[in-house]
Amino acid sequence: MMKKIVITGATGFLGKELLKSLDRDGLEIILLARKIDPTIKLKAKIHWILGDITQPDIVHDDQYKKKLLEADTVFHAAAFYDLKGSYNDCFLGNVVGTRNLLNFFKTSKKLKSFHYVSTIAVIDPVGNESILEDVLPERKSFSDFYSQTKYSAEKMFRDFEFSQNNVAKIIYRPGVIVCASYDSHKFKEDGPYYFAKVLKKFRPILNFIPHLILSFDSKATLPIVPVDHVANFMAQSLNRSEFPKEVRTYHLVSDDLPTIPVFLEQILNELGINIGLKNTDITFVNNQILTKIGIPKETIPFMFHRHSYDKSNCYKDFENGFESHYKDFQVVLLKSLKDV
């Protein structure tokens, strides 16, 4: 029987890559979106359904409702991602949208699995902990509304109960998503791209300064992952016939990542900036300066990020685990950062 999948956020950066990974014959994909993207063309059968997940009634037409409820799998990748976004926009997009979608499928008799794209941003980035997959650690403060609302949404998803208790609940927590490992042009400006942009802008000045003074933890790493690695892993889930009964979480962060100072040096090298790095303790002043020159303050905590992400579920449930190594996409990434 043809598998029917509903995808939200298909027109977004991750969503498009996910479509690519999922695309095959024998699949029917229902794209729930606010508007049609005519550039999306697939081998699989596509249906576009226009709707708004931030409304209590996500679609109005009963026919479309019926179509959506035929799905046996839902990939919920839609989110409001903008570090400068207002609380209103982030909450509506991430919390209310997720709640409305869950409620819509609550009583579905055909649904077998609901896949929710969360983010490692739900974890406080500052620290040196081993983050377990199936736990959402309690968190009281957030540096931005995106991570705050994604935290609320993941909490809500974990607590949600479908009427049919055999619906599998799967959570993906991707790291900071960077360009595709095969194409340096496919990227979204985020994380290291902000740094690269600023360094490029000030390149003429930086070449005359002996040291770039920044505040960071010398053992910190930036938890990045290429977009196609995330999408490919998620698409693998479609091949599973069974999932565990309890909520299953997968951390999708690349392995063997360089430390922050090493990574910054690689970027500086790629950009042709000949400058040494120096670490400072005057964090507050340093952060003020970084914000002033265009680095979003929400990314700065990652300069002190030393967490390791447990991936035992990835290895338990998938033969090859989550295969993603920095050395395999380093060259493409650095080129991508150069071209920002």
Add this chain to the structure above:
Amino acid sequence: MKQILCLSFAQENLNYEEEVELLGRRAKLIHYSCNFDTELTESLIKKYDGVVDVICITGLPPKIKFKKGFFLHPDSFRIKTSAKHTPIVDGQVFKDVYIPWAMRRFYLKNPQFLTKKKIGFYTGALQKTFVEVLEELENKLIMADPYFLMKLPFTLNGNKSLEKFLKILTPVLKNLKIKKSSVGNFDSHYRKYNRALDEFLSSDILVGNEANISFLDLKHLKNKTLILDIVTPQFFEKLKEAGLKEAMICLPTDKHPFINYSIIEAFIQLRKGEGRIVKEDDIIWAIDELQLHPEVVKLNDDLDKTVRFAFVIHPLSSKYLFKHPLLKPVAKYSKPFEKVAEDLMALSPGFFYGFINGIVSEKNGRRVQGLIYTVTETPKKLVESEPEVVYKKILRLCEKADNEGAKIIGLGAYTKIVGDAGVTIARLSPIPVTTGNSLSAASTLWAAKLAVEKIDLVKKEGMQFKGVAMVIGATGSIGAVSAKVLALSWDEIIIVAPRAYKLLELKDDILKINPKVKIDISTKADDHTHRADLIITTTSSRGETILDIMKVKPGAVICDVSRPFDIKEEEAIQRPDVMVIASGEVQLPGHIDMKIDIGLEGNIVYACLAETALLAMEGKFESFTLSRNINYEKVLEIDRLSKEHGVRLSQIMGHNGFLTDEEFRLCRELALKKLNSAS
């Protein structure tokens, strides 16, 4: 199913859906917390307008009413009027009715909790209903509104200054954005730099609500008492972690976990239907239906700390006056001077008499210490004096006890029957007061039951005594409750008191408890003593004869509750076939160390003292028993607490000390002889 959109304006991270049944209606609650974001609140209202049946919002700044007008923040107004189809409620109508009623009701049961206290409000403007009620109850109010709202370094005292402040600052407040970051810092670290904060934090009780204080650093609440209109389980845990000692919660939610004021109002709105406004009568009905009442909850109860209680006694007669250190040297020659001593000592103030140490609860291991104070009046003097004079003396002792850390004080013997039986003293005392009559009544019945069983002349079927029990002084506080409790386990009850009309009222009350019991009423005990197997005397006869012991049935047990005794020793001796027992004495759990003489042998104490100690063991610091009316349910409660903590009947006592099994056996033998020779 009906749907209610619930928006918590001042909370974050609490998003859920739940089906709830309340006031005869079932509805789905769709709950979002808006984290002080007005834009989000309005967006959600717009999205759900016309989709849900009611929208309820909690945590928005309310309408603040002054004498000549009101202030409503423009953001609040805009939000509350943003729906076109669905009614919006905010719980304010409910609060305006419920809170004054709840506070007054609480005050009547626990007057010292809310009288003559320094009460600090984080913001009186947002808690106006509390301000008005608490000011009526003669408390000193400190309002931190200038500091809380605008970080200004001063506080307001009283409703009048609050109204003046609000009037002057209305134009500024209108432009103030509602957000959590703009409020003052209440960290007690800043006390030394900020007089306003220092004054506020030195309050006996603080008043706030979760919306105002959940985002503050709560460490300043350590060991404090807080009054809250309502508290969520999550915030309750935060308060516990912060070391808050106790909280008075106006609307406890343990029976209805998902409710708050606005949700209750939403359900009332559902019940009323479309187009109709919720009014005060609807609120009154809901309060009655939901059986709501405020509660004090202890959050951090330090069981390791010794808790102190106090107890007031008096000399039982003029000869006891010569136990006073000043008069002890001349005690041998006291007889001719007893009258003079009685008159003179009545003029001197009460004083600290001694400690009772070593009390340890069997339930929770709490250690309790008793501070025994005494007034200097004999029973005769206490009854002759003006109540106000005696009140003053006792109140001074209450203040002393409070200064020494006592959490509750009990009134012994005649100190509890003066005037209004503790009510005025309780109202004016800084610590709760109890007469101890609940445990006096309970222990009377323990002793009586045991004595009847030892004499073993009354047939018993299961728990039911197939005989006649009589209560003399039945319309008194202990007598009435004794009669009601005996009616549950005796076939026939005779109730005796001087006023017939009161007996008729009591008879009706007893029949409501047990319609099957046979009840006789009389104003003359002697007409019926020949039939009674058990007689409880609880009068304040002060030496007058209350019955002719020669007419009492052989083998009867007379349980003499009164002090001084109703049955004199000389009378009891005349009837060795009648068992006269004393009652009201119990033993406390632990290894009691009592070096003072309170008129009882060994480590036995009066039941009224034991009640005070028991309440201290339980941590129940309230005026448990007051006035002349002992509550039947309270007697049952104190009976239960006694069993839990290990307060027990001491050995049954007669006029001259403990009664042995041999004495019971002898009495029974003599009674049987008499009964056989009579037949």
